[in-house]
Amino acid sequence: MKRGSPILGMSTPPCGITTYGSDSEDESQVPLNQFYPYIRCGLCCGFLIDATTITECLHTFCKSCIVKHFFNSNRCPSCTIIVHETQPLYNIRPDRQLQDIVYKMIPFLEEFEREQMCNFYKKRGLAIPKSVAFSTPAPLASKRQKKDPVPQCVINIPPELDMSLLLDFVGAEEGINSYKPLERPYVRVSGDATIRHVELFIRKKMELGPTCQVDVVCGDQLLDHYQSLKDVPNFVGAEAVQDGFLVLHFGLVLSCLA
The missing domain is CATH 3.10.20.90 (Phosphatidylinositol 3-kinase Catalytic Subunit; Chain A, domain 1)
Structure with missing residues (x-):
């Protein structure tokens, strides 16, 4: 499945990032495309999905893109540094903080990606993982949980499972x-x-x-x-x-x- 977001084929999203001056309370809008070098994958040119960083040089790509790249090369696509002599996949790490930033800057991206993944599993007759099928609970549910707390089930974990x-x-x-x-x-x-x-x-x-x-x-x-x-x-x-x-x-x- 192509994990890089294809939405760049659309017109540029009509939104920007609000910033505040240090000496003034006036708001200013920064065009979203100024952040593209930091939130797009250098391989598929889509917005980052499952952002994954190479530990040797800290360049970040979509997880699926960089994994496919490393099956044919052991060098970083951006700076060509040798990531690992034999197993470059060992030197990549998920960057969840960057991925959260991308989803906040592109509000519809996370839901779009979830729909794409659900379609991927459905077309192949595979069970859709719960982590894909269900989104994060809405704030309303969180408030209700705080207002009317449900008794938690007490599970005794054996001490040997440490x-x-x-x-x-x-x-x-x-x-x-x-x-x-x-x-x-x-x-x-x-x-x-x-x-x-x-x-x-x-x-x-x-x-x-x-x-x-x-x-x-x-x-x-x-x-x-x-x-x-x-x-x-x-x-x-x-x-x-x-x-x-x-x-x-x-x-x-x-x-x-x-």
């Missing part, structure tokens, strides 16, 4: 097309579990065949099967854990046995 994982799918190598989306990237597991257990979990949920290999990366380190999850933060460093989650990036590559 690790919270965020499994970030970075893409599949060209030639790998048969797999299901990982609908629930957040997992609670034991710190004694190994990377091999994580790979088996991914293989089961995504219904991967024997010709497909799962590579798991944390930070800039490719993790080995035998490593336990509780040892990964010490092996990788502080960047391994974000907002209380151990962030594991994984990609699908063709097995050497294929």
